[in-house]
Amino acid sequence: MAMESLTITQPDDWHVHLRDDEMLKQVAQYTARQFGRAIIMPNLKVPVTTTAMAAAYQARILQATSDYPGFKPLMTAYLTDTIDPQELQTGHSEGIFTAAKLYPANATTNSAAGVSNIKLIYPVLEAMQSIGMPLLVHGEVVSPDVDIFDREAVFIETILQPLIKDMPELNVVFEHITTKDAADFVEAQADNIGATITVHHLQINRSDMLVGGIKPHLYCLPVAKREEHRLALRKAAISGNKKFFLGTDTAPHAIGDKESACGCAGIFSAPHALENYVQVFDEENSLDQFEKFAALNGPAFYGLPINDKKVRLVKKPQQVPASIGHPPLAVSPYKAGEMLDWRISTD
Ligand code: DOR
Numbered sequence: 387m388a389m390e391s392l393t394i395t396q397p398d399d400w401h402v403h404l405r406d407d408e409m410l411k412q413v414a415q416y417t418a419r420q421f422g423r424a425i426i427m428p429n430l431k432v433p434v435t436t437t438a439m440a441a442a443y444q445a446r447i448l449q450a451t452s453d454y455p456g457f458k459p460l461m462t463a464y465l466t467d468t469i470d471p472q473e474l475q476t477g478h479s480e481g482i483f484t485a486a487k488l489y490p491a492n493a494t495t496n497s498a499a500g501v502s503n504i505k506l507i508y509p510v511l512e513a514m515q516s517i518g519m520p521l522l523v524h525g526e527v528v529s530p531d532v533d534i535f536d537r538e539a540v541f542i543e544t545i546l547q548p549l550i551k552d553m554p555e556l557n558v559v560f561e562h563i564t565t566k567d568a569a570d571f572v573e574a575q576a577d578n579i580g581a582t583i584t585v586h587h588l589q590i591n592r593s594d595m596l597v598g599g600i601k602p603h604l605y606c607l608p609v610a611k612r613e614e615h616r617l618a619l620r621k622a623a624i625s626g627n628k629k630f631f632l633g634t635d636t637a638p639h640a641i642g643d644k645e646s647a648c649g650c651a652g653i654f655s656a657p658h659a660l661e662n663y664v665q666v667f668d669e670e671n672s673l674d675q676f677e678k679f680a681a682l683n684g685p686a687f688y689g690l691p692i693n694d695k696k697v698r699l700v701k702k703p704q705q706v707p708a709s710i711g712h713p714p715l716a717v718s719p720y721k722a723g724e725m726l727d728w729r730i731s732t733d
Pocket residue numbers: 403429494495496524605606607608637638651652653
């Protein structure tokens with residue numbers, strides 16, 4: 387008989403955009419409701435580059451999630467060409483910075499202050515390597531002569547592979563991988579190289595975004611690729627391989643900023659993240675592998691304990707609301723209006 391419920395260790399989300407101010411207040415509860423911890427991305431309008439900024443942002447997140455007192459936001463530093471290695475080391479040793487994020491300059495939302503040439507931050511990366519502070523990478527090149535669908539694969543060849551060779555002990559998370567190339571690459575590396583996989587990249591390919599009318603709410607970066615890549619990501623996620631773990635990349639933008647002549651990149655998947663992920667594992671007849679991907683592999687990579695709490699998922703349909711929050715900041719949740727097979731049990 388097919389499984390109708392599943393109880394697992396409470397998962398964590400290893401890649402989250404919570405924003406700030408009113409948007410933070412509106413969206414943070416959706417992450418905190420499901421996850422024990424979340425790695426918080428630092429790409430605010432003014433990027434999080436110092437320990438003091440991260441500590442203040444963490445306090446605002448805790449305030450916004452006070453209904454879920456167990457929730458723990460893990461903070462990251464935004465790497466720039468000129469970031470001070472000492473600031474990172476201090477932030478890491480004080481327990482404020484869990485990791486640092488590399489955005490190639492202009493690769494995505496709020497990345498203008500990102501790194502223009504990785505060689506410029508080699509001293510910083512060396513310091514991170516020596517203290518065991520993980521590097522989280524947005525793995526896309528930005529050169530205008532590289533096609534947007536090839537940007538991840540070219541990043542592997544031109545940036546990631548040489549970096550790993552130069553810094554073999556650096557812990558690296560290749561964030562939100564979208565290609566078979568990335569899944570194969572990560573699998574072939576040593577244990578200090580891992581990857582997050584979003585739920586939308588397990589569920590949609592580029593045709594879903596573009597056929598029958600453009601779907602701005604399915605546009606994100608890295609952009610969804612061909613079906614063969616989606617299938618490779620599903621295979622990696624259900625494999626149980628400890629290198630692969632859950633990271634939604636939930637990235638809310640107000641509806642008007644998505645449904646626009648120049649629409650923002652980002653999918654707001656937080657509200658039903660676990661329900662969608664478990665649906666993938668169910669479809670793949672791999673529910674027995676779900677706990678590893680969602681709750682065990684990530685903590686092992688980061689050297690953190692697994693959560694004490696358990697979460698129960700039940701196979702009982704629910705409908706995703708058409709929108710969440712209040713204008714002008716209302717957001718369209720991933721799969722707005724659609725039916726989901728699973729839900730999180732609240733009893
Ligand atoms: O789709 C995306 N949205 N990809 C990113 O890398 C950034 C994110 C955002 O902050 O909106």
